Amino acid sequence: xxxxxxxxxxxxxxxxxxxxxxxxxxxxxxxxxxxxxxxxxxxxxxxxxxxxxxxxxxxxxxxxxxxxxxxxxxxxxxxxxxxxxxxxxxxxxxxxxxxxxxxxxxxxxxxxxxxxxxxxxxxxxxxxxxxxxxxxxxxxxxxxxxxxxxxxxxxxxxxxxxxxxxxxx
Ligand SMILES: CCC1=C(C)/C(=C/C2=NC(=C\c3[nH]c(/C=C4\NC(=O)[C@H](C)[C@H]4CC)c(C)c3CCC(=O)O)/C(CCC(=O)O)=C2C)NC1=O
Numbered sequence: 001x002x003x004x005x006x007x008x009x010x011x012x013x014x015x016x017x018x019x020x021x022x023x024x025x026x027x028x029x030x031x032x033x034x035x036x037x038x039x040x041x042x043x044x045x046x047x048x049x050x051x052x053x054x055x056x057x058x059x060x061x062x063x064x065x066x067x068x069x070x071x072x073x074x075x076x077x078x079x080x081x082x083x084x085x086x087x088x089x090x091x092x093x094x095x096x097x098x099x100x101x102x103x104x105x106x107x108x109x110x111x112x113x114x115x116x117x118x119x120x121x122x123x124x125x126x127x128x129x130x131x132x133x134x135x136x137x138x139x140x141x142x143x144x145x146x147x148x149x150x151x152x153x154x155x156x157x158x159x160x161x162x163x164x165x166x167x168x169x
Contacts, residue, residue, distance in 0.1 A: 001099075001103055001104050001107055001108075002099070002101055002103040002104075003098075003099035003100060003101045003103075004026075004027075004030045004099065004100035004101045005027065005030065007101055007103065008023055008026060008027065011023075030100050033100070033152060036147050036150075036152065037097050037098055037100065037152065038098065039142065039145060039146070039147055040094075040097055040138070040142045040147060040150065040152070040153050041094045041097055041098050042145075043138070043141050043142050043145050044090060044091075044093070044094040044097075044138060045094065047141060048087065048090055048091065051090060051134060051137050051138060051141070052083055052086045052087045052090060052134070053083075054137055055086055055130060055133045055134040055137055056082070056083050056086055056130070058133050059126065059129060059130040059133055060073070062129065062133075063126050063129065066082075066123075066126055067079060072120075072121055072122050072123055072126075082130075085122075085127070086130055086131075086134065088109060089109070089130075089131055089134065089157070089160055090134055090138075092104060092105055092108055092109045092156070093105075093134075093138075093156035093157055093160070094156075096155065096156035096159070097152070097153060097155070097156060102155065102156060102159045105156060105159055105160055105163070106163075109160065110160065110163045110164070113164065114164060114166075117164075124164055124165065125165075127164060128161045128164055128165055131157050131160055131161045131164075132157065132161060134157060135153070135154055135157035135158070138153050138157075139151070139153050139154065
């Protein structure tokens with residue numbers, strides 16, 4: 001599992017170079033944004049259950065077929081599995097925000113996920129809608145907590161959405 005710093009070091013170590021100007025600029029960006037990333041993570045940690053609940057109810061409002069007979073989130077067990085998945089996306093998204101890097105998402109969340117979803121009939125399009133709704137809620141809450149430009153919180157959610165939607169070649 002890597003973060004912004006270890007990823008950078010690995011890149012330079014692979015070719016035996018000292019950190020150059022561009023590496024130092026990128027480090028500076030990482031440290032300068034550190035406080036905002038920690039704040040965002042605190043907002044997520046302190047409101048996780050509420051964020052998942054709000055996002056799920058918006059998702060089921062937008063796509064009510066999911067919770068009707070025959071829908072993938074129909075029955076209490078599958079409804080709970082869907083909310084649990086949303087919670088996974090939120091929690092791992094918060095880790096990726098602190099790390100300033102999506103590696104944790106590849107390693108812990110996305111590997112094999114599309115195949116699992118396909119084999120269980122979990123619809124990927126609506127899952128992505130759910131991830132995007134969560135992103136929006138998180139962004140608003142982080143801005144409400146006093147972070148002026150919270151656009152950086154989009155990274156992990158967009159990353160998961162993009163990786164989930166990609167078709168194998
Ligand atoms: C930490 C990494 C991690 C992830 C991401 C993960 C996802 C994950 N979601 C699953 C199921 C599921 N996922 C959903 C999710 C949904 N259905 C919908 O209609 C909605 C669109 C969506 C919610 C937004 C549902 C309903 C199931 C149960 C499907 C079934 O058993 O029929 C399963 C199959 C096993 C199980 O039911 O627990 C996995 C592995 N597991 C992990 O360990």
